[in-house]
Amino acid sequence: MQKLISRSKEWRLAAWITAIDVLIAGGFSIAGLIRPQTILPLESAPTAGSFVFAMYAAARSVPLTLIVLATIYQRRVQGLVVLGFLAGVIQVCDCVIGVIQHDPGKAVGPLVIAALQFYVVFILNKSARGHIST
Helix, strand or coil, rough: CCCCCCCHHHHHHHHHHHHHHHHHHHHHHHHHHHHHCCCCCCCCCCHHHHHHHHHHHHHHHHHHHHHHHHHHHHHHHHHHHHHHHHHHHHHHHHHHHHHHCCCCCHHHHHHHHHHHHHHHHHHHHHHHHHCCCC
């Protein structure tokens, strides 16, 4: 009997990496609301403007996190492929911000997460094409 994609190692790996990806992004946006100095450049002080931008970041990352977790719970393969790809693109954008800020930690971390994210989306999508999905 053919192994179902929802129970495959590709599914589990993609689900874990994507969940970690969006939880990190959601965590940083919430940290920006609670303690803005943790995400601002060292020489910057929190302002009303930085708080508004943190609210915008949280307004996008928290719903994405919840939707990804719901997609994983429901074992929706194509949904995870699309949302995982989106999460990878977001990490690439975060990497660009780190490069612009000349902050290696804010550039390398998102780049590594994006590479992992794109890899697991690729193998999940490839596996889904060759298996029955649930």
